[in-house]
Amino acid sequence: MSLYEQYPLSVYNSLTKKKEKFVPITPGRVGMYVCGPTVYSDVHLGNVRTFTTFDGFFRYFRYMGYKVRYVRNITDVGHLVGDADEGEDKIAKKARLDALEPMEVVQKYTNGFHDVMKIFNALSPSIEPTATGHIVEQIEAIKTIIDNGYAYEKAGSVYFNVRKYNEDFKYGELSGRNVDDMLSNTRALAGQDQKNDPLDFALWKKAESGHLMHWPSPWSEGFPGWHLECSAMSTKYLGQTFDIHGGGMDLKFPHHEAEIAQNKGCNHEGGARYWVHGNMLTVNGRKMAKSEGNGFTPEELITGNHKLLERGYSPMTVRFFMLQSHYASTLDFSNAALQAAEKGNKKLMASLALIEKLAAPGTGAVNAEKSAELKTSIEDALRNLSDDFNTAKALASLFEVGTKINTWYQNPAELAVIDPEVFAFAIQHFKGIISEVLGLVPEDADSTDSSLLDGTLNVLIELRNQAKFSKNYALSDKIRDDLKNIGVQLKDEKGGATSYTID
RNA sequence: GAACAUGUAGCCAAAUUGGUAAGGCAGAAGUCUGCAAAACUUCUAACUGCGGGUUCGAAUCCCGCCAUGUUCUCCA
Known part of the structure; x- marks a missing residue:
């Protein structure tokens, strides 16, 4: 019997706004899509949190015995600066400013992103597709949506017809917006805009002269709309309907809402069955933003080279810190909180290291009560992980086990009364949860010398x-x-x- | 202006299918130690933002207010 059957997962589904039993489409297998970064600048800490969260989901599924396909894209085109319709492509803009090929920009920040993910011990996804590598799929999707009557062409660009879509489906089901009101409150635009309706969004944009990234299409030389890539690539690699779609809370609207509309506009059904959203990061109670001057980078956090940081904090300290809160809660960065996390992490890792030095269990008369207590603690940790990936709660149980390990080390007589089978079970999962699910590894000084x-x-x-x-x-x-x-x-x-x- | 979240001890934070509040850090005492450090044991600390309501019973549900966050709209 697999672990996922013994400790079945419940997950909070943003789509239904309820915690639900997780039942994958194919028994024993999980397909998960997560919106990856737009690679036009250095990754920021908010990205790190989101991807650490879903790295945790990925690790959890594998540990519990599922086969997982984890798809996390790289957005390397089509994300517009400023207004959704009139802005410039972020990557093209950056390339123009720095006099680089757009793909140089993409490569540079993709590399940087991978480096940072590695530092924080996030596993690579199973597939990491790029938007530019799937232009063909996106064009095909647009054709289908037009054929289905949910999109229209205007001067070489193609827009999704939200009003029409909303007649057949419900636009706004994910973000809880009353789109009927939004639609009835907006009048037809006075001709400056190509869109029939302000709520419509671009599936394909005709490239202006001088625009650096463009591809041929039936409608114009241009580029795909930002939302489309995720629909196209999730469908390609996970199927029309798949298990989990993850991303940051800030992507709920319009990005994820548009994704759902595109999926259904294409296939009349489909998309993800469970939507999971990670929450935002704040610093000293304020949102992390350039305008607040509190947006330190992952590197600055590690080196401590920022005016808000008293000193640097190691990647594992940061990872532990993030795991100590629930992924769906906002998480506040402060020096005091990070220092507390640092100590907590050290304490847990010290207990882990002590396991090697323990005497043999069960050499005396087995104490059933103490053995059962141990078993409960470690099973609680597994149950807590299965309860909407509650790492904070799981850590609390792990600390209980850690305390026992410390006691056994100091007083082997306490270990002598523990049932060896229970001990083996507990140690296996204590180690396994910490290193494989939570991804916390010892941070030794350089091992070179x-x-x-x-x-x-x-x-x-x-x-x-x-x-x-x-x-x-x-x-x-x-x-x-x-x-x-x-x-x-x-x-x-x-x-x-x-x-x-x-x- | 709107939608959706959040508000729990000095700090971070869990519990939100209602049943009198995990854990980490900090603080106190003790054990161990030449003294420390670490660890262990015990203890301290929350009328769960404010004000109402439903209920035998609410952090958890409902209403109002305040604050913070995300997103959107309008205006500039």
């Missing part, structure tokens, strides 16, 4: 022990204090051995 460093430290530890033995505490404390000042913490263990940790 580790043997040299280890040897050097052992010499110092030996010298200090000699000083201690001769009760020269002034010297022994000086060695310890000086090492602490450069980031090495010595710990005198119970048996007389001395260990060290490096910050």
Whole structure:
């Protein structure tokens, strides 16, 4: 029996606004599409949070025994600056400003995006399709939508007819907007705009002269509308109807609403059955934005090189910090909160490392009650993950297990009464959840010179022990204090051995 | 102006198919230690933004207000 059958997943579905049992279309398999970044500038921390969230979903599904196809796109065309209809393509604009080929811009920031994802230990998706690589599919989708009567051409551009669509389907079902009101409140435009209706959105835009990115189509030399790529690529790789669609809360309207309309405009049904939205990031209670001057980059967060940061925080500290809140809640960055997360993460990882040093369980008479308690803790962690991916709650259970591990290390008699089978089960999932689901890994100092460093430290530890033995505490404390000042913490263990940790 | 969220101890944050409030950090005491560090044990701390209502019972549902966030619209 697989883990997902033992601990079935419930997920909050933005479409129905309810927490629902997750039942995949094909038993044992999950198809998940997540809106990826637009690669025209460096990734920001909000991206990191969203993709960390869905990395967690991906990892969770795999751990629970599902086969997963995780598709996360790269938007490398068609995302307009400013007004949805009149702005310039973000990537084309950046390319023009820097006198680069658009694809140079795309490559540069795609690489940067991958680097950052790697630093935060996010796995690569199964497929990472690009919009420019799927122009053909997008053109085909537009043709179908026109044939179905939900789009019209105007001067080489094609627009989605929201009013017509809303007669047959319901536009606004995801974002909860009353589109009937929005439609009846808007009058026909006075000719400046090509669109018949302000709510209509572009499926294909004719390229102005000088526009850098354009492709031939039945309607004009131009480029696809921003929303279309996700419909085309999710359908191509996951099918007309698929399991999960994820993205940031800010994409709900109009992007995801348009996606649903395009899918149904094409296939009369379809799109994702479960919509999952991650929430936003704030800094000291304010939204992270350029205008607020509080938008530090992932690099600045790690190095601490920003006026709002007292110091740097490691990628795993940040990851732990994000996991300590629920993905659907806003998360507030502050120095105090990050420092708390740093300590918490360290504590958990220390317990994890201690497992190797534990004595054998169950060498004495097994205490059924204590064994059951252990089992409950680890099962709670699994249940909590299955409860709408509640990593915060799961971590609480993991801390309970961590405390037990620490106790067993100090007092092996406590471990002697634990049922070995329960112990093995608990340890397996304690390790598994932390490293495989949550993606938290130990952050050692560079391992390049580790043997040299280890040897050097052992010499110092030996010298200090000699000083201690001769009760020269002034010297022994000086060695310890000086090492602490450069980031090495010595710990005198119970048996007389001395260990060290490096910050 | 509107839609949708959110508002829980000093800080972060979980619990939202209603049944008297997880966890992490910080704080206090104790155990261990030559002293520390770490760990362990115990303790401290929340009338769940404000005001009403429904209910035997509400953080959880309803109404009003305030604040914050996301998005949209209008105006410039």
